[in-house]
Amino acid sequence: MRKASHLCKGDLAETLACSHLQQTGLQLVEKNYRCKGGEIDLIMRDGASLVFVEVRFRKSSSFGSAAESVTASKQRKLITAASHYLQRQRNSWPCRFDVVGITGERDPNIEWIKDAFQSA
Template sequence: MASQTKHIITGQAGEASAVRYLQEMGYQICCRNFRYKRAEVDVIAQKDGLLVFVEVKTRASDKFGFPEEAVGARKEALLLAAAEEYIYQTNWQHDIRFDIISITLAPTPTVHHIKDAFH
């Protein structure tokens, strides 16, 4: 299997795990893979009147660092742009938050939810 294919499969598995986790925590999933120009928000969810934009980062292991370390300033700017567009399209008038869900698949699958990861 090609490296790129493994990378895509790992990412998709992570996003599916993140969605299950959010639903178990009482979040309602509003949208997955929302795209705006060159930006994408992996998951947009709602809970208690709060709209949450979630970046999901998944790694097969933490051998080369933790998944959340891959979210830099450029990714943050892209997420903000996509969030602004989603808010505009849906006319959202309430509070928002940006979270990161970091998933490491091995040695045992772990989910780390970082709430209010950036502003």
């Protein structure tokens, strides 16, 4: 069974975002962490911090940037999934939520927003 084209584009965007973040020194911990409350695209380490990364892709910025598409509802789902992940870990690291927005297919623009929102 073939993946839908939007899922393939999402996978490519996550791979591009992961490579970009690794080039800046972050280390991949886990991809596509899922639980009942939500999903986290990338979980990475940045020094002593754990980083929960939401990756967004848009073909163009005609309707706003990819990063702007992370709504309050999506933020709540990310926070729920991150809480679930942290409850399963034995260590408690400082953590943050980053957003990587990728716009364009041929020559993609990558926008990395560190500490994009707070858990409350």
